[in-house]
Amino acid sequence: MDHIPEVKLGFSVLTIIDTTIFPMSSLFTRIIRGEIPGHFVYKDENCVAFLTINPIATGHTLVVPIEEIDQWTDLPTATSDHLMRVAKNIGNAQKQLYDCRRIALIIAGFEIPHCHLHVIPADTMSDLSFDQAASHVDPTDLAAQAQKIAAILKTI
Numbered sequence: 001m002d003h004i005p006e007v008k009l010g011f012s013v014l015t016i017i018d019t020t021i022f023p024m025s026s027l028f029t030r031i032i033r034g035e036i037p038g039h040f041v042y043k044d045e046n047c048v049a050f051l052t053i054n055p056i057a058t059g060h061t062l063v064v065p066i067e068e069i070d071q072w073t074d075l076p077t078a079t080s081d082h083l084m085r086v087a088k089n090i091g092n093a094q095k096q097l098y099d100c101r102r103i104a105l106i107i108a109g110f111e112i113p114h115c116h117l118h119v120i121p122a123d124t125m126s127d128l129s130f131d132q133a134a135s136h137v138d139p140t141d142l143a144a145q146a147q148k149i150a151a152i153l154k155t156i
Helices: 013-017 027-032 077-097 139-153
Strands: 039-043 047-051 061-065 102-106 117-122
Touching: 027 047, 027 061, 039 077, 039 139, 047 077, 047 139, 061 077, 077 102, 077 117, 077 139
Parallel strands: none
Antiparallel strands: 039 047, 047 061, 061 117, 102 117
């Protein structure tokens, strides 16, 4: 069984001021490298997609470029185009898997200084409140959801 560490997302004072004081890999880079477990639904040479451990809806997936770039507006055009294509495919897989009215796409970037796209099944705007994020989800449930999404992605 995967062990997912409890991680409270947020910035430290040092991160807010200057991320170059103590250069270290972002949390997402550590997940990409396998240093921290992740429930991946997609991987290629440019990006990965995995379930967040603090979902606001079942199936809430993050699409993350491999290259550590903080803000989406700083991404090379080819990378941002690729992330959108991957997010769209994940959204289409989520539409098949979950009974939801919409698939939302949010790019906020406040939690981790590494660009990431939130792909979220939703029925209403209130379903998209990060204040409603789960503080803990059983890793077995995350693994099961990841397998289902990944299986559908193979058919898209």
